[in-house]
Amino acid sequence: MSTTSMQAAIAPAALTSWYEASARTRVRLLLDPESFMEFVGPEKREVSPHLKVFDLPEQFDDGILVGHGSLGGSSVLIAAQEGSFMGGAFGEVHGAKLTGLLRAARDIGSMPVLILFDTGGVRLQEANAGELAIAEIMRAVIEARSAGAKVIGLIGGRAGCYGGGGLIAGCCSALAVSEQGRIAVSGPEVIETNRGVEEFDSRDRALVWRTMGGKHRRLLGAADAFVDDTIQAFRDAALVLLEQVGGFELSTLTNEQVRLEARLRDFGSCADAVDIWTAEGVADAGAVPALPVNQFIAVADHVRRISHDTR
Amino acid sequence: MTLDEILASMFPAGHDVKNDEGVVYGSGSLRSGGLALVVGVADRLPLGVDDAIILSAHVLRSIARDSGPILVVVDSDSQRMSKRDELLGLNEFLAHLGKCLIYADSHGRPTIGLLYGHTAAGAFLSTALATRVLVGLPGATPVVMDLPSMSKVTKLSLEVLEEKAKSTPVFAPGLENLAQTGAVHVIWDAGVPLVDQLETLLASLPDIDDGRGLLGKQRGGRPKAYEIAERVRGLGLQSR
Numbered sequence: 001m002s003t004t005s006m007q008a009a010i011a012p013a014a015l016t017s018w019y020e021a022s023a024r025t026r027v028r029l030l031l032d033p034e035s036f037m038e039f040v041g042p043e044k045r046e047v048s049p050h051l052k053v054f055d056l057p058e059q060f061d062d063g064i065l066v067g068h069g070s071l072g073g074s075s076v077l078i079a080a081q082e083g084s085f086m087g088g089a090f091g092e093v094h095g096a097k098l099t100g101l102l103r104a105a106r107d108i109g110s111m112p113v114l115i116l117f118d119t120g121g122v123r124l125q126e127a128n129a130g131e132l133a134i135a136e137i138m139r140a141v142i143e144a145r146s147a148g149a150k151v152i153g154l155i156g157g158r159a160g161c162y163g164g165g166g167l168i169a170g171c172c173s174a175l176a177v178s179e180q181g182r183i184a185v186s187g188p189e190v191i192e193t194n195r196g197v198e199e200f201d202s203r204d205r206a207l208v209w210r211t212m213g214g215k216h217r218r219l220l221g222a223a224d225a226f227v228d229d230t231i232q233a234f235r236d237a238a239l240v241l242l243e244q245v246g247g248f249e250l251s252t253l254t255n256e257q258v259r260l261e262a263r264l265r266d267f268g269s270c271a272d273a274v275d276i277w278t279a280e281g282v283a284d285a286g287a288v289p290a291l292p293v294n295q296f297i298a299v300a301d302h303v304r305r306i307s308h309d310t311r
Numbered sequence: 312m313t314l315d316e317i318l319a320s321m322f323p324a325g326h327d328v329k330n331d332e333g334v335v336y337g338s339g340s341l342r343s344g345g346l347a348l349v350v351g352v353a354d355r356l357p358l359g360v361d362d363a364i365i366l367s368a369h370v371l372r373s374i375a376r377d378s379g380p381i382l383v384v385v386d387s388d389s390q391r392m393s394k395r396d397e398l399l400g401l402n403e404f405l406a407h408l409g410k411c412l413i414y415a416d417s418h419g420r421p422t423i424g425l426l427y428g429h430t431a432a433g434a435f436l437s438t439a440l441a442t443r444v445l446v447g448l449p450g451a452t453p454v455v456m457d458l459p460s461m462s463k464v465t466k467l468s469l470e471v472l473e474e475k476a477k478s479t480p481v482f483a484p485g486l487e488n489l490a491q492t493g494a495v496h497v498i499w500d501a502g503v504p505l506v507d508q509l510e511t512l513l514a515s516l517p518d519i520d521d522g523r524g525l526l527g528k529q530r531g532g533r534p535k536a537y538e539i540a541e542r543v544r545g546l547g548l549q550s551r
Binding site: 037039040046049050053054066067068075077092093095096097099100101103104105107108111122124125126127128129130131132133134135136138139140142143146163164166167168169170171183184185186190191194195199200211212216217220222250253254256257260261263264267268270271272273276311 | 360361367371374375392396398400402403405406407410414418433435437440441455456464465467481482483488491492493494521527533534535539540542543547551
């Protein structure tokens with residue numbers, strides 16, 4: 001074994017970039033050591049039944065792993081999307097695994113679910129099955145939460161959390177996001193293709209990050225926790241959020257309605273994220289993209305406290 | 312059918328449904344008694360933050376005040392694709408609308424989607440696909456992605472995609488293809504008064520449990536989803 005691979009094998013969570021890590025590495029280092037047990041893993045070879053129609057390579061786990069493990073000594077259900085396989089997109093099998101996991105959480109009623117998002121949205125080669133899978137997952141998230149399960153989303157991967165993935169994220173009890181964790185419905189290229197480069201220049205990376213990236217989502221109140229790009233930071237945030245978040249009832253939805261109406265009222269005429277941050281009271285909004293993690297968290301905690309009963 | 316024709320055919324006893332620049336809301340008198348809340352999107356409106364928040368407000372107000380089913384009528388574009396909508400967190404607004412509909416459905420307000428025109432992507436997920444029963448009207452044209460755009464992404468020619476679409480319904484646009492996956496429960500007959508078909512549906516509403524996986528298996532459009540989800544659920548329960 002080379003020095004590099006030995007280091008990778010023993011690299012502790014604090015030294016491992018979430019963004020760079022594979023889904024399997026994220027799960028292994030996020031959970032308590034040796035605690036992960038996979039359901040319908042790659043050895044079952046439950047591949048997509050549709051990719052062969054397009055002569056595309058299949059993956060034995062269809063780009064997602066789901067299973068059970070422990071976090072801080074407590075049982076959790078966990079799902080992790082592999083952003084490097086077809087952009088982490090939702091296909092029939094990929095989506096069904098997450099649906100089944102959430103329905104188990106619903107039936108158990110108390111065991112939390114961690115969803116490690118890394119997705120561009122629907123897998124186009126099986127678009128109808130993928131779209132419907134997302135609809136089933138949204139319903140399953142709400143059923144699980146209604147039954148008492150907390151569903152925490154962790155977002156900081158290469159593919160971001162786009163399309164229907166963004167809608168599922170919006171159904172979760174809480175989200176932790178790193179700077180790299182972009183959350184949106186329409187991706188930059190999709191907006192540019194449909195509406196023109198004047199509407200959104202997808203090659204302007206600074207624009208992409210400040211419109212859809214983790215810092216903006218945290219300052220907007222769209223994400224509950226902002227974390228450094230390490231697996232340890234996500235683990236710590238997940239443990240904290242599991243303590244903080246509440247249940248799901250009618251008041252959650254009426255609170256969310258008030259929260260979102262206030263956002264439109266306060267920021268609806270802002271042309272850019274920097275204008276929103278300024279309106280929120282960030283002293284030097286233009287400097288936000290360059291702020292180191294700890295300084296940013298201090299600024300965010302100062303201007304926007306998160307209440308955990310509004311999503 | 313136009314929205315006016317549909318509403319007239321569904322509610323011969325009258326309705327007060329308004330179409331406010333594509334944002335639809337109001338109520339209709341059911342033949343079996345009581346009122347149905349009607350919300351939705353018309354005129355192929357792209358669903359953005361300003362529209363979604365109005366619809367969710369109507370649903371929440373009705374949950375607190377009314378009884379009876381909720382009809383979600385849909386002829387939309389996809390989600391509104393703009394810098395402003397994404398800047399303001401469109402994913403939360405669409406998810407919120409979907410959550411309100413799903414919550415209502417499980418709290419005594421069964422939801423029925425009525426897809427009579429176009430719809431796509433995020434707008435589809437937060438409206439029609441967030442209902443318990445999705446009804447399609449002939450002529451509806453749901454699409455997750457149109458074939459020319461898909462041709463660009465997949466690098467396959469339009470001719471090849473059209474040929475593949477004949478043998479597999481799983482990626483091709485259209486009501487019938489979606490129905491095969493289990494997304495659309497039933498396609499109504501435009502030649503029969505809609506009130507009759509609505510009352511039949513209300514009298515025999517499916518169970519609240521999401522049955523779309525099983526439908527997709529029975530219809531052959533999604534051969535694996537039902538079984539995979541059930542296996543994972545079973546293994547999850549064993550971890551208790």
